[in-house]
Amino acid sequence: MSCKHEEETVGNGKMPVPEDVQEAIRTLIRWAGDDPTREGLTDTPARVARAWKEYCQGYEEDPRVHLSRVFHEVGGYDEIVLLKDIPFQSHCEHHMAPIIGKAAIAYLPTDKVVGISKLARVLHGYARRLQIQERLTAEVAQCIWEELHPRGVAVVIEASHACMSARGVRTQGVGMVTSRVMGLFRSDHRSREEVLKLMGY
Numbered sequence: 001m002s003c004k005h006e007e008e009t010v011g012n013g014k015m016p017v018p019e020d021v022q023e024a025i026r027t028l029i030r031w032a033g034d035d036p037t038r039e040g041l042t043d044t045p046a047r048v049a050r051a052w053k054e055y056c057q058g059y060e061e062d063p064r065v066h067l068s069r070v071f072h073e074v075g076g077y078d079e080i081v082l083l084k085d086i087p088f089q090s091h092c093e094h095h096m097a098p099i100i101g102k103a104a105i106a107y108l109p110t111d112k113v114v115g116i117s118k119l120a121r122v123l124h125g126y127a128r129r130l131q132i133q134e135r136l137t138a139e140v141a142q143c144i145w146e147e148l149h150p151r152g153v154a155v156v157i158e159a160s161h162a163c164m165s166a167r168g169v170r171t172q173g174v175g176m177v178t179s180r181v182m183g184l185f186r187s188d189h190r191s192r193e194e195v196l197k198l199m200g201y
């Protein structure tokens with residue numbers, strides 16, 4: 001009996017996957033030691049390719065567009081806006097292994113604020129690419145800095161890297177923490193302390 005599910009077949013509603021991409025994944029399966037023609041693996045190359053398109057969806061977008069809709073009616077609010085514990089997933093550019101973590105994103109608005117979901121959208125836009133954590137952290141902060149012109153931006157990311165836990169050094173439970181602070185959060189130590197404390201650091 002075939003285990004081929006209709007919805008997993010290229011050409012019936014799913015994104016078609018070019019043959020050379022599927023062949024590359026078959027080569028990898030062979031190199032890993034398995035037979036890409038055995039029944040359980042026949043649809044795997046197309047599935048894996050679509051999964052990678054999804055993991056790397058960030059390449060299809062410019063995360064800056066998420067910050068184009070701003071609210072000017074902020075009722076004189078000029079204190080910290082913080083979104084914390086935002087879960088995200090990325091992949092490291094060294095091993096293409098998952099990076100799983102959470103981010104805290106804060107800014108000190110001038111005369112405009114942005115819908116809070118947009119901060120998470122910016123994060124995901126940069127995370128859904130091949131990344132290193134340092135660059136991801138810096139890109140999110142830089143995007144908010146350039147688009148919203150706030151008085152300060154702080155981004156802290158805490159994540160675990162499967163390239164460390166599932167292979168290589170095989171060390172579990174390690175959290176990598178990176179931060180990028182700009183503007184007042186960088187120049188004024190009290191503002192920096194306040195935002196890091198609100199973030200839980």
Ligand SMILES: Nc1nc2c(ncn2[C@@H]2O[C@H](COP(=O)(O)OP(=O)(O)OP(=O)(O)O)[C@@H](O)[C@H]2O)c(=O)[nH]1
Nearest residue numbers: 092093094095131132133134161163164167168169
């Ligand atoms: N700084 C930084 N390093 C990362 C990140 N993701 C993965 N790495 C590291 O990138 C390094 C790549 O090192 P290499 O020596 O080129 O690769 P490798 O031989 O596979 O290294 P091991 O992981 O030690 O087995 C490893 O130390 C990874 O832990 C990241 O986001 N930031």
